[in-house]
Each structure stands twice: as structure tokens, then as C-alpha cells.
Amino acid sequence: MAKGKNTVIFFCQECGYESSKWMGQCPGCRQWNTFVEENVTVRAPGKGMSQGLTKNRPSPLSEISLEEEDRISTHMIELDRVLGGGLVAGSLTLVGGDPGIGKSTLLLQVCRNLAGDEKEVLYVSGEESLKQIKIRANRIGDFNEHLKLLCETSLEAIEENIRRTSPDVVVIDSIQTMYRESVSSAPGSVSQVREATSVLLQLAKGLNISIFIVGHVTKEGTVAGPRVLEHMVDTVLYFEGDRHASYRILRGVKNRFGSTNEIGVFEMESAGLKEVLNPSEFMLSGKPKDANGSIVVCSMEGTRPMLIEVQALVCHSNFGIPRRQTIGTDFNRVNLLIAVLEKRLGLSLGNCDAYVNIAGGIKIQEPAIDLGIAMAVVSSFKNRTIDNKLIAIGEVGLSGEVRGVSMIQARIQEAAKLGFTTCVIPYVCMESVKEVTGIKAVGVKSVKEAIQLL
Ligand code: TYD
Ligand code: MG
Numbered sequence: 001m002a003k004g005k006n007t008v009i010f011f012c013q014e015c016g017y018e019s020s021k022w023m024g025q026c027p028g029c030r031q032w033n034t035f036v037e038e039n040v041t042v043r044a045p046g047k048g049m050s051q052g053l054t055k056n057r058p059s060p061l062s063e064i065s066l067e068e069e070d071r072i073s074t075h076m077i078e079l080d081r082v083l084g085g086g087l088v089a090g091s092l093t094l095v096g097g098d099p100g101i102g103k104s105t106l107l108l109q110v111c112r113n114l115a116g117d118e119k120e121v122l123y124v125s126g127e128e129s130l131k132q133i134k135i136r137a138n139r140i141g142d143f144n145e146h147l148k149l150l151c152e153t154s155l156e157a158i159e160e161n162i163r164r165t166s167p168d169v170v171v172i173d174s175i176q177t178m179y180r181e182s183v184s185s186a187p188g189s190v191s192q193v194r195e196a197t198s199v200l201l202q203l204a205k206g207l208n209i210s211i212f213i214v215g216h217v218t219k220e221g222t223v224a225g226p227r228v229l230e231h232m233v234d235t236v237l238y239f240e241g242d243r244h245a246s247y248r249i250l251r252g253v254k255n256r257f258g259s260t261n262e263i264g265v266f267e268m269e270s271a272g273l274k275e276v277l278n279p280s281e282f283m284l285s286g287k288p289k290d291a292n293g294s295i296v297v298c299s300m301e302g303t304r305p306m307l308i309e310v311q312a313l314v315c316h317s318n319f320g321i322p323r324r325q326t327i328g329t330d331f332n333r334v335n336l337l338i339a340v341l342e343k344r345l346g347l348s349l350g351n352c353d354a355y356v357n358i359a360g361g362i363k364i365q366e367p368a369i370d371l372g373i374a375m376a377v378v379s380s381f382k383n384r385t386i387d388n389k390l391i392a393i394g395e396v397g398l399s400g401e402v403r404g405v406s407m408i409q410a411r412i413q414e415a416a417k418l419g420f421t422t423c424v425i426p427y428v429c430m431e432s433v434k435e436v437t438g439i440k441a442v443g444v445k446s447v448k449e450a451i452q453l454l
Contacts, residue, residue: 010035011190016228038185072169072210075113078265078275079106081302082237082250084258087169090208091257092201094175094229096215097239102248103214105272106239107171108133108140110212115146120167126153126177140272153187155180155196162203172200174214175229190228197229230254242361247276249362262302280307280418283360289388293380296391296420297372298411299364305407305414307391309359310369312376317353328358329373330365337374337396344400345448347381368405370396371424374447379454386454389421400447404428412436424450 010019012035017028025032071086080086083093097103104127111121125133130151137143148167152158155178162170172178178196179187186192197213204211215229217238230236234256241248250264265276276282284307288294293312298305310329317323326334334356341347356373358364371394379386393411394402405411408429415423416439425433427443444450 006184007040008037009040009191010037011228013190013228016190016194016231036190038189038191040183040185040191072114072117072119074110075116076110076264076275077277079110079250082252082262082264083235084252084255084262087210088234088257089168089210090204091235092197092204092211092213092233093235093237094213094215094233095237095239096217098243099216100243101239101241102266102268102273103239104128104173105136105140105268106250106266107173107212107214108136109272111147111169111171112137112140112143114169115144118146119169120165121147121169121171122150122162122165122167123147123171123173124150124152124158125173126151127174139270153177153179155199159199159203162207162209166207167209169210169212170200170203171212172214174216176216194228194232197232201232245361247282247360248273259302263304280305280414283308283362284418287359290385292383292385293376295372295376295379295386296415297369298391298393298415299366299369300407300411303410305411307414307418308362308364308369310372310376311357311359312373312380313355313357314349314352314377314380317351322349322351323353324355326356328361328363329356329369333367333370334373336398337370338377340396340398340400340447341374341377344446345378345451347378349377349381352381367395368393368411370394371402371426371444371447371450375424375450375454378451384454387422389419390424391415391420391422392424392450394424394426394444394450396447402426402444402446402450408433409436412439412441415439424453 010022012026012028014031014034015026015029017026022035026034070089072089073086074080095103111123115121130149133149150161175193175196176188179192180195183192183195200211200213203209236254238251238253239248240251246268248266248268252260252262254260265279266273267276287309295310296307297310298307324335338349338354342349354377372392374396375386375392393405395405397403404426408425412423412433413436416436421439423439423441424444425441427445430443433441442453
């Protein structure tokens with residue numbers, strides 16, 4: 001490729017794979033029809049990429065000190081936990097999520113808390129005017145003068161600004177609106193987004209600034225999703241939830257400074273996002289009493305047990321092929337559990353429609369809720385209610401056996417805390433369970449045994 005020349009390059013929108021010709025299937029991620037054409041100006045080498053980086057030299061492992069990274073508390077327990085104990089200085093964090101889910105609100109609240117700690121914070125918005133941000137800020141509360149706002153989409157100008165004022169924390173809202181003049185393709189295209197992120201990466205590492213990047217996830221082809229950036233940043237957080245429901249879940253997908261299976265739960269209120277410190281209580285509010293097909297299960301979200309209601313509705317099918325549907329859990333897993341119930345318990349579910357719903361709109365993949373799903377399906381099928389104070393934990397195998405799950409003690413304790421009195425657990429876990437006051441653990445070896453308990 002010649003220097004400083006306009007070239008057409010094809011990019012995979014999923015993984016950022018680069019190619020000089022269009023391809024139907026991406027060799028990188030094996031997805032079909034993901035290539036887009038972009039005009040790219042190839043830069044002369046030696047410019048840009050290495051600017052601003054501190055000069056590094058190789059050092060032996062023994063010389064590297066294992067001091068804790070500098071963690072900055074955001075004063076939001078839920079966010080700190082997902083970040084692995086606070087914001088790390090010099091880290092690049094990507095916050096992804098659907099438009100309108102509350103990314104700007106969350107980050108503005110973070111800015112407010114950090115500014116309250118006398119940190120210099122710069123909030124760069126390429127989407128909204130200063131007035132619009134002011135309106136949002138007014139709903140959230142008072143801000144001090146440590147927070148500065150900037151409406152700008154040119155990366156050169158932003159970079160110049162950051163180098164001049166050297167803030168502690170920078171928020172870029174959003175990466176899709178940022179552009180670099182030296183790259184000829186449109187803002188939001190794969191090459192622009194990648195280029196912009198690499199500039200921010202250099203700033204974060206070179207000047208030890210923590211940078212948050214907001215990225216929209218869109219299903220359309222024209223805007224590059226944050227997927228292509230995931231491998232460039234230190235931490236990837238996804239903000240998800242039903243836009244019509246008030247709660248939001250912040251999930252860590254990648255974290256170079258902590259575990260990725262933690263979640264943070266928030267609730268969108270009229271004055272911004274509020275942390276939900278006891279998600280179990282929140283998820284179980286509104287659970288119907290004495291309705292059949294409803295049971296409470298416990299799923300581990302990182303280190304936190306979370307009680308969730310599983311609902312099943314089984315009714316006679318009026319058509320030849322029974323309809324099966326799941327909301328919030330794996331469709332194939334539910335089909336498998338229904339097949340186990342048919343074969344091992346002799347229930348004739350073959351001519352029944354079955355719907356399984358995880359209440360609250362949350363998504364759970366953990367197999368520990370299998371037993372709960374199976375019991376809810378049987379409860380609805382037989383029109384029998386399950387005791388309101390009962391909770392079921394366990395994975396179900398193909399021969400109908402109930403298999404062990406991890407962290408059983410924490411789950412039972414959470415159930416006891418919320419007033420449950422009976423806990424159906426896998427028999428193999430019985431010996432690792434210590435007595436918890438107020439709750440009785442019942443070990444079962446198979447789904448059949450569990451059903452007989454009802
Ligand atoms: P926003 O942060 O703009 O979403 P994003 O940046 O992810 O696109 O907020 C989206 C929604 O949140 C918006 O529809 C209004 C609502 N909202 C509240 O309910 N309460 C509030 O205090 C604020 C600031 C927003
Ligand atoms: Mg926004």
C-alpha cells in the first residue's frame with residue numbers, strides 16, 4: 001500500500017478483520033455478510049501511533065512490584081464491584097448498551113461523584129448539546145466546578161484539550177460520534193472507531209487518565225458496534241435491561257483488573273439511576289401468592305446469590321405441534337427439561353404448549369435453576385401450587401438426576417434472609433451444608449423425589 005493514499009479496505013463489523021477484498025464469510029469470526037467497505041487514508045509510518053507513549057524498556061519479572069493498582073472509588077457500590085473494586089487509574093473502560101438504556105445518565109452520575117472527590121473530570125459529548133446535558137444534570141443533582149463539559153467530535157481537538165488540562169477522568173460519549181481528520185471514512189465506521197479508540201488508549205496509558213468510552217450497540221450494519229473495540233480496551237461493561245422496566249443490569253464482559261462475572265443492579269428513577277443493593281428482594285416483589293407454576297430459584301451472579309421467580313404455564317395444545325417458548329432462559333435447555341419430565345416421570349407433555357418465563361426480565365443461563373424450572377412446569381401441568389416458602393436449587397441431568405451446584409451455602413443463606421423456610425437442594429450437596437437458622441435443607445437425588453415433595 002502506498003503512503004498517504006486513499007485506499008478501499010473491507011472490515012468485518014463483528015471482529016474488525018481487515019481485508020483488501022470483500023468476502024462473504026469472515027475468516028476471523030466465521031460470521032457471514034459482515035464485511036463493509038471503507039475508504040481509508042493510509043498514514044505515513046512513524047507518525048501518530050507511537051506519539052505520547054512513555055518510553056518503555058523490558059524488565060525482568062522480579063523487578064515488577066505487585067502493589068495494588070490505584071483504585072478510585074466511584075461511590076457507587078454496584079459499579080465499583082463490577083469494576084473489580086473501583087476505577088483503576090490509567091484504564092480504558094468501554095460501556096456498551098442499547099440507545100436510551102441510561103449510559104449517559106450512569107456516567108454523568110459517576111462524574112458527579114468523582115468531581116465531589118475533587119478529581120478533575122472532563123465529560124466530552126458528541127451527541128448532545130451543553131443544554132441537553134444540563135437538563136439531565138439538573139435531574140441528577142448538584143455538580144461542582146471540578147466537572148467540565150465539552151461538546152466536541154474532533155479527536156484532534158479532544159486530544160489537545162486533554163493534554164492541556166490533564167484531567168483525572170475523561171468520559172467520551174459516544175465513540176461512534178468521534179472522528180479523526182486523518183481518517184477519511186465517516187464517524188461510526190469501523191476504521192474511525194478503531195482509530196479513535198487507539199488514540200484514547202495512548203492518552204490513558206501515557207498520561208495515566210482513566211477514560212470511559214460509551215459505545216452504542218446497534219443491529220444495523222452501518223454503525224460499527226463496540227465489538228471491534230473489545231480487544232483494545234481494558235474493561236468492557238454492558239448496560240442491559242428492558243427499556244420498559246425500570247431496573248438495569250451492568251455486566252462485566254471483560255476486565256483486566258478483576259473478575260468478569262459480577263453484575264451491578266440499578267433502578268432508573270426520575271432523579272437518575274439508583275443502586276439496588278438487595279436485588280433478590282427487588283426481583284421477588286410482585287410475586288403472586290398461591291399461583292401454580294411459580295417457584296423461586298437462586299442463581300449466582302458472580303459472588304452474589306440472587307433469588308428469582310421462575311414461572312411456567314403448561315396448557316393443552318390446540319395445534320398439531322406443541323408450542324414452546326422461553327423468556328429469560330435458554331430455549332433448548334427448557335426443551336431438554338421437558339423431555340426429561342416426559343421420559344423419567346411419565347408426564348404426557350407431548351401435546352401441551354409450555355411457556356417458561358423468568359420474572360423481572362432478567363436473563364439467567366445458570367443450570368442451577370433447572371430443578372426450579374422442572375418443578376414449575378410440573379406444578380402448572382398438575383395445577384398444584386408450590387409452597388410460597390419453598391425454594392429449589394439444582395442442576396438436572398438427562399436421566400432425571402439432580403446434580404450438585406456450587407456455593408450452596410451462600411444460596412441457602414440468601415433464601416433464609418428473605419424468609420424462606422424450605423430449600424430443596426441436590427443430595428450430594430447435603431454434607432457441605434451447615435445449619436442455617438430458620439430454613440430447612442432437603443436433599444433430593446432426582447427430579448421425581450423433588451416432585452413428590454410437593
Ligand atoms: P440516557 O442516559 O440518555 O441513555 P443513553 O445514554 O444510554 O442513550 O437515558 C435514557 C433514558 O433514561 C431516557 O429515556 C430518560 C431516562 N431518564 C430517567 O428516567 N431519569 C433520569 O433521571 C434521567 C437522567 C433519564
Ligand atoms: Mg447517551
